[in-house]
Amino acid sequence: xxxxxxxxxxxxxxxxxxxxxxxxxxxxxxxxxxxxxxxxxxxxxxxxxxxxxxxxxxxxxxxxxxxxxxxxxxxxxxxxxxxxxxxxxxxxxxxxxxxxxxxxxxxxxxxxxxxxxxxxxxxxxxxxxxxxxxxxxxxxxxxxxxxxxxxxxxxxxxxxxxxxxxxxxxxxxxxxxxxxxxxxxxxxxxxxxxxxxxxxxxxxxxxxxxxxxxxxxxxxxxxxxxxxxxxxxxxxxxxxxxxxxxxxxxxxxxxxxxxxxxxxxxxxxxxxxxxxxxxxxxxxxxxxxxxxxxxxxxxxxxxxxxxxxxx
Numbered sequence: 001x002x003x004x005x006x007x008x009x010x011x012x013x014x015x016x017x018x019x020x021x022x023x024x025x026x027x028x029x030x031x032x033x034x035x036x037x038x039x040x041x042x043x044x045x046x047x048x049x050x051x052x053x054x055x056x057x058x059x060x061x062x063x064x065x066x067x068x069x070x071x072x073x074x075x076x077x078x079x080x081x082x083x084x085x086x087x088x089x090x091x092x093x094x095x096x097x098x099x100x101x102x103x104x105x106x107x108x109x110x111x112x113x114x115x116x117x118x119x120x121x122x123x124x125x126x127x128x129x130x131x132x133x134x135x136x137x138x139x140x141x142x143x144x145x146x147x148x149x150x151x152x153x154x155x156x157x158x159x160x161x162x163x164x165x166x167x168x169x170x171x172x173x174x175x176x177x178x179x180x181x182x183x184x185x186x187x188x189x190x191x192x193x194x195x196x197x198x199x200x201x202x203x204x205x206x207x208x209x210x211x212x213x214x215x216x217x218x219x220x221x222x223x224x225x226x227x228x229x230x231x232x233x234x235x236x237x238x239x240x241x242x243x244x245x246x247x248x249x250x251x252x253x254x255x256x257x258x259x260x261x262x263x264x265x266x267x268x269x270x271x272x273x274x275x276x277x278x279x280x281x282x283x284x285x286x287x288x289x290x291x292x293x294x295x296x297x298x299x300x301x302x303x304x305x306x307x308x309x310x311x
Contacts, residue, residue: 036053036155036158036160037050037051037052037053037158038050038051038052039155039156041135041152041155041156042152043135043136043137043152044117044118044119044136044137044138045117045119045120045121045124045134045135045136046120048133048134048135048156049133050111050112050133050156053076053157053158054076054110054111054112054133054156054157054158055076055111056076056078056108056109056110056111056112057073057076057077057078057110057111057112057113057114057157058077058078058079058080058095058105058108058110058112058113058114059077059079059080059081059084059113059114060080060081060095060096060097060100060105060113060114060115060116061081061084061097061114061115061116061137062080062081062083062084062085062086062097062284062288063116063149063288063289063290064114064116064137064149064153064290065077065080065081065084065086065090066084066086066087066288066290066291066292067149067150067153067163067166067290067291068114068153068157069087069089069090070166070290070291071150071153071154071157071159071162071163071166072159072162073153073157073158073159074087074089074090076157077090077091078091078108078109078110079091079093079095079105079108079110080092080093080095081093081095081096081097082094082095082096082097083097085284086284086292097115097116100115100123102123102126102127105127106130106132110132111132111133112132112133112134112135112156112157113127113132113133113134113135114134114135114137114153115134115135115136115137116136116137116138116139117136117137117138118136118138119136120136121136124136135152135153135156137149137152139205139289140205140289141205141208142205142208143174143208143209143212143293145289146205146289146290146293147167147170147171149289150163150166150167150290150291151163151164151167154166166291170291170293170294173294173297173298174293174294174297177294177297177298177301178212178213178297178301180301180305181213181214181301181304181305182305182308182309183308184307184308184311185308185311186214186216187214187215187216187244187245187304187307187308188215188216188217188218188241188242188243188244188245189210189215189216189217189218189243189244189245189246189247190217190218190219190238190241190243190245190246190247190272191206191207191210191217191219191247191249191286192246192247192248192249192250192256192261193230193249193250193283194250194253194254195250195254195256196232197232197233197234197235197238198230198231198232199219199222199230199231199232199233200217200219200229200230201217201219201220201222201223201229201230201231202217202219202220202223203223203229204229204230205287205289206249206286206287207219207220207229209293209296209297209300210300213297213300213301213304214304215245215300215304218233218238218241218243219231219233222237235264235265235266238270239266239267239269239270242269242270242271243270243271243272244271244272244275244277244307245272245277245279245303245304245307246261246270246272246273246277246278246279247279247280247281247286247299247300247303248261248278248279248280248281249280249281249282249283249286249287250283251280251283252282252283252284253283256280257280258278258279258280261273261278262278275307275310275311276306276310277303277306277307277310279299279303281296281299281300282295282299285299286299
């Protein structure tokens with residue numbers, strides 16, 4: 001990870017404050033001091049405090065980007081990373097969330113940076129040295145943690161009420177989808193992350209969605225053997241497990257369609273193929289733990305309903 005020395009960072013900050021840069025355009029939202037600020041929230045990098053409502057936010061997390069726009073903080077966002085492709089009007093840049101370049105981030109003169117991470121890092125430490133607040137959040141383990149992160153983003157951006165309303169709407173929508181599910185026999189599921197048969201176990205956010213819907217994830221045994229929540233299974237393992245439902249999350253990245261998957265060697269013997277229960281889902285919707293989670297639930301519950309009604 002590239003992190004310039006502190007002197008170079010201070011110089012870059014001074015230059016961008018005095019001259020033109022990619023981040024010169026200031027959002028119409030003006031900094032305000034309200035009863036809600038200062039605000040302190042707890043991220044994976046520790047406590048982050050902002051003294052006033054931020055108006056130059058840089059998001060290096062696609063999930064955070066979606067959330068910021070969903071809670072009404074979009075006008076405060078001046079730059080997002082190269083993977084933040086939703087919503088369409090998000091100010092996507094060449095910034096990388098995987099290999100963040102601090103100098104490039106500083107050019108946008110942020111008063112808040114949102115990043116993904118498991119804890120303090122070179123990025124968070126460098127921004128701390130420049131007195132730029134940075135909030136790092138790890139991938140949510142489950143829905144409760146996803147809701148908590150949305151509420152934290154609401155608090156730190158001055159949109160606590162909107163964040164609370166979003167969480168309530170998400171809960172209500174998911175509850176409605178679950179209430180409409182017909183009773184039936186147990187259903188096993190295989191979630192395909194790529195045509196090389198990497199998958200997601202119940203120890204992932206994706207797997208937690210399946211668990212909440214009441215599905216049995218065939219990846220769990222493989223995950224235990226591999227020591228990874230995202231194991232790669234063999235074709236033989238998959239055929240032996242014979243899932244009732246196959247969900248493909250590799251259509252956008254790899255062009256996989258249900259028809260192509262069904263034509264793979266041996267797949268004609270799978271229960272999911274025989275019963276037409278191989279479906280594609282938007283891989284971004286499935287992998288992000290933000291405001292579009294109910295869309296993933298809807299795709300899964302629709303598939304479960306179809307399987308149960310056909311049995």
